[in-house]
Amino acid sequence: MKKLFLSLTALSLLFTGCSEDNDETPTVKVPVVGEITGDLTTNRTLAFGNYTLKGIVRIKNGATLTIDAGSKFTATLSDGTDALVVENGGKLVINGTAAEPVIFTETSQIPGSWGGIIMYGDAPIVAVGGATNAYSEDGLNLPYGGANAEHNGGSLKYVRVEYAGKKINDGNSEMNGFSFYSVGSGTVLENLVTYKGADDGFEFYGGTVSLINAISYGNFDDSYDWQDGWRGQLSSNWYAYQTGTGNFGMEIECKNNNNSFWPKVSNITLKRAAGTLTENNAAEYDAIQFKNQGNGEYSNILIDGYTTNASAVAVRIQDANTNNNQVNASKIKLTNVKINGTTPLFGGTSTVTSVIFPDGFYTTSNTATGASLTTGAWSTVSGTNLIQ
Structure with a gap:
């Protein structure tokens, strides 16, 4: 009887253990599928997913785009110029992690296929002739510069940009992996990667923002570049x-x-x-x-x-x-x-x-x-x- 009691106890523990294991099975996250295009004029949050980035996507003044960890955005060379642009007054918040970075890439995997991430602010610059304002060289011809040293364009954490650095047809304009136009010190830039772009990996056009933990890998022009009196x-x-x-x-x-x-x-x-x-x-x-x-x-x-x-x-x-x-x-x-x-x-x-x-x-x-x-x-x- 003693042996039978021990056997039954062991079986009970075995089945109990199985039940507990089943209860603790981690939930598998299923990515949503979507597209991002056009002007974003109100706050928007993109859940973990796979997205198509189509055209020049502009985060307008007063709007915030928030992106969940692990998301992936794919541009396509054949559909024209693609880029993610944060205009002055807009904010981009990317909540990537070391294990789940947010990735921006392009289908052909050809360097220079799209325009990368471009952010504008109104932090101080010193342009040609000492000017405090200038116009961008990314083909968008947007103004940048100002007196707001603490400008806040959002928070970019654990973000990788691949195959960017698009050359614009006018022969003088270029996009980079990351372009920061008069971005201020209130903006957080941490753990960013730019991979195999056709121009600079990171470029600062004046401003006071700082960049912490960065990788520039295989970019055709300069790995890190700045002008206009950048002072991070x-x-x-x-x-x-x-x-x-x-x-x-x-x-x-x-x-x-x-x-x-x-x-x-x-x-x-x-x-x-x-x-x-x-x-x-x-x-x-x-x-x-x-x-x-x-x-x-x-x-x-x-x-x-x-x-x-x-x-x-x-x-x-x-x-x-x-x-x-x-x-x-x-x-x-x-x-x-x-x-x-x-x-x-x-x-x-x-x-x-x-x-x-x-x-x-x-x-x-x-x-x-x-x-x-x-x-x-x-x-x-x-x-x-x-x-x-």
């Missing part, structure tokens, strides 16, 4: 990997305005794969280029692989004004720099024959680590980890 103060953990085609790791300029302000970026990794060539055989092969009065403070920098061209240097000072007014006046500061390989430290051009940084404004270190990023689904494309 809290940027960190920037990673760039140039492969196949790529120009500068970072291109830094200020429309020939000699400023008393500048951006600050810490923890930077700039890598270039062997055999990577510049776009259209241009002489744009350096890790970092300063030109047209570009400046800034940069720390903990790792530079690797910029030896494709015999003339490549880690840091290029492109013109005499930048050398005289920025380098010599202590407005460019690069500290804790590590260069793997034989790339020379810095150099000028035919008009800049000598580059001498003031004491303490260019320092090297064998212990610099560069960007520190946690890998996951957000940084993986087709099984490839983008952090090489």
